[in-house]
Amino acid sequence: MRARTYSPLPWTLNTSLFRPLHHRTLLSHSSRHLLRLQHPFYLKMSLHDYPNIQTPASCYVDFCLVPVGTGNVSVANEVAEVQRLLKASGLKHTMHSAGTTVEGPWDEVMKVIGQAHAVVHQEGAKRVQTSMRAGTRTDKKQTAEDKVKKVEGMLSKD
Amino acid sequence: MRARTYSPLPWTLNTSLFRPLHHRTLLSHSSRHLLRLQHPFYLKMSLHDYPNIQTPASCYVDFCLVPVGTGNVSVANEVAEVQRLLKASGLKHTMHSAGTTVEGPWDEVMKVIGQAHAVVHQEGAKRVQTSMRAGTRTDKKQTAEDKVKKVEGMLSKD
Amino acid sequence: MRARTYSPLPWTLNTSLFRPLHHRTLLSHSSRHLLRLQHPFYLKMSLHDYPNIQTPASCYVDFCLVPVGTGNVSVANEVAEVQRLLKASGLKHTMHSAGTTVEGPWDEVMKVIGQAHAVVHQEGAKRVQTSMRAGTRTDKKQTAEDKVKKVEGMLSKD
Amino acid sequence: MRARTYSPLPWTLNTSLFRPLHHRTLLSHSSRHLLRLQHPFYLKMSLHDYPNIQTPASCYVDFCLVPVGTGNVSVANEVAEVQRLLKASGLKHTMHSAGTTVEGPWDEVMKVIGQAHAVVHQEGAKRVQTSMRAGTRTDKKQTAEDKVKKVEGMLSKD
Numbered sequence: 001m002r003a004r005t006y007s008p009l010p011w012t013l014n015t016s017l018f019r020p021l022h023h024r025t026l027l028s029h030s031s032r033h034l035l036r037l038q039h040p041f042y043l044k045m046s047l048h049d050y051p052n053i054q055t056p057a058s059c060y061v062d063f064c065l066v067p068v069g070t071g072n073v074s075v076a077n078e079v080a081e082v083q084r085l086l087k088a089s090g091l092k093h094t095m096h097s098a099g100t101t102v103e104g105p106w107d108e109v110m111k112v113i114g115q116a117h118a119v120v121h122q123e124g125a126k127r128v129q130t131s132m133r134a135g136t137r138t139d140k141k142q143t144a145e146d147k148v149k150k151v152e153g154m155l156s157k158d
Numbered sequence: 159m160r161a162r163t164y165s166p167l168p169w170t171l172n173t174s175l176f177r178p179l180h181h182r183t184l185l186s187h188s189s190r191h192l193l194r195l196q197h198p199f200y201l202k203m204s205l206h207d208y209p210n211i212q213t214p215a216s217c218y219v220d221f222c223l224v225p226v227g228t229g230n231v232s233v234a235n236e237v238a239e240v241q242r243l244l245k246a247s248g249l250k251h252t253m254h255s256a257g258t259t260v261e262g263p264w265d266e267v268m269k270v271i272g273q274a275h276a277v278v279h280q281e282g283a284k285r286v287q288t289s290m291r292a293g294t295r296t297d298k299k300q301t302a303e304d305k306v307k308k309v310e311g312m313l314s315k316d
Numbered sequence: 317m318r319a320r321t322y323s324p325l326p327w328t329l330n331t332s333l334f335r336p337l338h339h340r341t342l343l344s345h346s347s348r349h350l351l352r353l354q355h356p357f358y359l360k361m362s363l364h365d366y367p368n369i370q371t372p373a374s375c376y377v378d379f380c381l382v383p384v385g386t387g388n389v390s391v392a393n394e395v396a397e398v399q400r401l402l403k404a405s406g407l408k409h410t411m412h413s414a415g416t417t418v419e420g421p422w423d424e425v426m427k428v429i430g431q432a433h434a435v436v437h438q439e440g441a442k443r444v445q446t447s448m449r450a451g452t453r454t455d456k457k458q459t460a461e462d463k464v465k466k467v468e469g470m471l472s473k474d
Numbered sequence: 475m476r477a478r479t480y481s482p483l484p485w486t487l488n489t490s491l492f493r494p495l496h497h498r499t500l501l502s503h504s505s506r507h508l509l510r511l512q513h514p515f516y517l518k519m520s521l522h523d524y525p526n527i528q529t530p531a532s533c534y535v536d537f538c539l540v541p542v543g544t545g546n547v548s549v550a551n552e553v554a555e556v557q558r559l560l561k562a563s564g565l566k567h568t569m570h571s572a573g574t575t576v577e578g579p580w581d582e583v584m585k586v587i588g589q590a591h592a593v594v595h596q597e598g599a600k601r602v603q604t605s606m607r608a609g610t611r612t613d614k615k616q617t618a619e620d621k622v623k624k625v626e627g628m629l630s631k632d
Contacts, residue, residue, distance in 0.1 A: 050246035055272025056279075062572030064536075064607050066445050071387035073442045073613050076621070080628040088208035095625065096570035097618030098536030098607055106275070110268035114213025117264070117294045121214075126297040126389045129382050131447040131607050132290040133538050133572055136275045139284040139547050144571030147550070151569065154554040220380075220414030222449050224603050229545035231455050231600045234463070238470040253467065254412035255460030256378030256449055284547045287540050289449050289605040291380050291414055297389050302413030305392070309411065312396040366562035371588025372595075404524035422591070426584035430529025433580070433610045437530075442613040448606040452591045455600040 055106035056136040060144050063113055063132045064099035067125030078123055082116045089115075094144060099131075101144045106136070213264035214294040218302050221271055221290045222257035225283030236281055240274045247273075252302060257289075259302045264294070371422035372452040376460050379429055379448045380415035383441030394439055398432045405431075410460060415447075417460045422452070529580035530610040534618050537587055537606045538573035541599030552597055556590045563589075568618060573605075575618045580610070 067078050082100070086093045089112045091104040102109045117128045225236050241258070244251045247270045249262040260267045275286045383394050399416070402409045405428045407420040418425045433444045541552050557574070560567045563586040565578040576583045591602045 050243050050273070053243070053273040053276050055269060056275050059272075059275070060572065062538075064445075066382055066384055068382055068384065068391070069387060069389035071385060073385035073611065075384070076624045076628060079625045083625065083629055084632065085208050085211070094571055095622060096572075097568050097575040097622055098534065098570075098573070098609075101571040106272040107269070110272065111213060111265070113292075114217075114264040114268065115208070115211040117214050117217070117292070118211050121294070121296050127293070127295040129380075129445075130290075130292045131605075132288075132292065133605050134271075134275070134288045134290065135285070135572075136279070137285040137547065138279050148569060148571055150550045151553045151557065154550060155557055158558065218414065222378075222603075224540055224542055226540055226542065226549070227545060227547035229543060231453065231543035233542070234466045234470060237467045241467065241471055242474065252413055253464060254414075255410050255417040255464055256376065256412075256451075257414070259413040287538075287603075289447075291447050293414075295389065306411060306413055308392045309395045309399065312392060313399055316400065366559050366589065369559070369589040369592050371585060372591050375588075375591070401524050401527070422588040423585070426588065427529060427581070429608075430533075430580040430584065431524065431527040433530050433533070433608070434527050437610070437612050443609070443611040446606075446608045448604075448608065450587075450591070450604045450606065451601070452595065453601040454595050 057105055058103070058141065059106045059109060059134055059136045060101055060103045061109045061113065061132055061134045062099050062101040063116075063130050065113075065116055065120060065128060065130045067120050067123070068127035068129055070125045078120045078125070081119050081123060085116055085119055086112060092143070103144060215263055216261070216299065217264045217267060217292055217294045218259055218261045219267045219271065219290055219292045220257050220259040221274075221288050223271075223274055223278060223286060223288045225278050225281070226285035226287055228283045236278045236283070239277050239281060243274055243277055244270060250301070261302060373421055374419070374457065375422045375425060375450055375452045376417055376419045377425045377429065377448055377450045378415050378417040379432075379446050381429075381432055381436060381444060381446045383436050383439070384443035384445055386441045394436045394441070397435050397439060401432055401435055402428060408459070419460060531579055532577070532615065533580045533583060533608055533610045534575055534577045535583045535587065535606055535608045536573050536575040537590075537604050539587075539590055539594060539602060539604045541594050541597070542601035542603055544599045552594045552599070555593050555597060559590055559593055560586060566617070577618060 065075075065078070065082060067075055079095075083093075083095060086100065086102065089102075089108070091102050091108060091112060093100055093102045102112065113130065113132070117130065120128050223233075223236070223240060225233055237253075241251075241253060244258065244260065247260075247266070249260050249266060249270060251258055251260045260270065271288065271290070275288065278286045381391075381394070381398060383391055395411075399409075399411060402416065402418065405418075405424070407418050407424060407428060409416055409418045418428065429446065429448070433446065436444050539549075539552070539556060541549055553569075557567075557569060560574065560576060563576075563582070565576050565582060565586060567574055567576045576586065587604065587606070591604065594602045
């Protein structure tokens, strides 16, 4: 019963998740279905287990932060201050035409974006609004740079 | 020199930020400019101070998570699993037609969304992509519900 | 050669796309591969054909519009004005805690969101920033409401 | 009565909007308030006028498109196909680590993104989900490139 069909996640799961009864999130859909029929003790993941789930060990988050209510149309000052914060974080980051992509462990990336909100509030904005795209994958490591290069390679053969 | 012009943030700043030389992010643009001219010791915020900036004590984040590469067009299973996770988190959350809004301290809200990625990976998706809108404000507390009611009130007078 | 393996799209394709040589975007990956080997005349879709591709006949777009540089922290006035515009458009729309979902043909939905930018500029904002999530599907019609009900149904069985 | 206090928009408003009674969206907040007191005939913008509002003559839209339900983790094929479509559109566009920024008239930019959905459906995805950030401004023309350069210039003086 301990054999499981899912591929291991690249980050370590809290061991409390590995008790045999919590099949719900640990089995693939098909095996779960099987289990549901065979196993009278099938139980849902308990509410007590959720807090122990670990956040992804690596992710990319692309964000675009907008200060609201400052009376300034230009946001270049705020963007520059956030770039300094990102530099200090040591996380890999790339500024582009419509935001900045940060790469690293989920918690660290999200911490620095929360700090960016704090820094922009300190600059005077009473309200800060951020649009984000977050991506995680378990099949392979791929940097933001790799992704662009792959597509550019495909297009160069056109 | 210790008097500062910015309005206090609703969450506590780490005291290491309050040393007199780090004026960069602590003064308004106009006073900073003044200071730059008058004060020969004007220094930028040091790289060592950035890690101590605290993330917002309250925020709302609206997110829409998409599993990629599952072969399933429907994402209802994954959305339901994430709703269970949110319920277990104890954070205020509202599911709507194009995502779910979560409210609470920045770190807690972002932790649960990172856990949502982990849960959906456990369900079998090798890649998970999330679009988020995060908002913080320092002028007042306002729930997502308040915002909708305010606008509905205005429209009801039309 | 005119038989094609892809499932028909729910909106009508411009007939200029149906000329036999433009297989690139019209065949599934597997049949394309086959074709590539068998057919010496395999050609890419011509640049001249792209302008004739039709936009989706139905979509949902969830958007959250932010006026920048107004000096006002509250955006309720602008949101209310946009709700009036949406009402006038006749498109199905639902306001929620973090945006508004609009449903209808792609071009009509995008037109009304562009008009929302214009209306908010007229209200005085020199800059307007909108975050959007757009979804289209070819397998079935599903309203935003249906999606929420489906998940709520699953959760009610917990 | 024809003098108005708002700054002219960079794109032409349909003349049907300039009839004297439709003050609601045409006057600034302060003058509207004045008018409300002085003018017994103050009327809201009529429902019949909204359809004539023009969409912005220039905008930038940054988008990230995700095919759902394909069984493929990699989306590089789809991204490459969309880049070909963008090239054919003649609109200025820049691919980056987390999306592509397109610049031009609102209607043209949105048309090409709708066509991108159609192209990715043709490639086999039954569901396509796109995250977008759209920006318009009335104070000056600024390309996506200008924005990045401005901030980089500020940071180079650090």
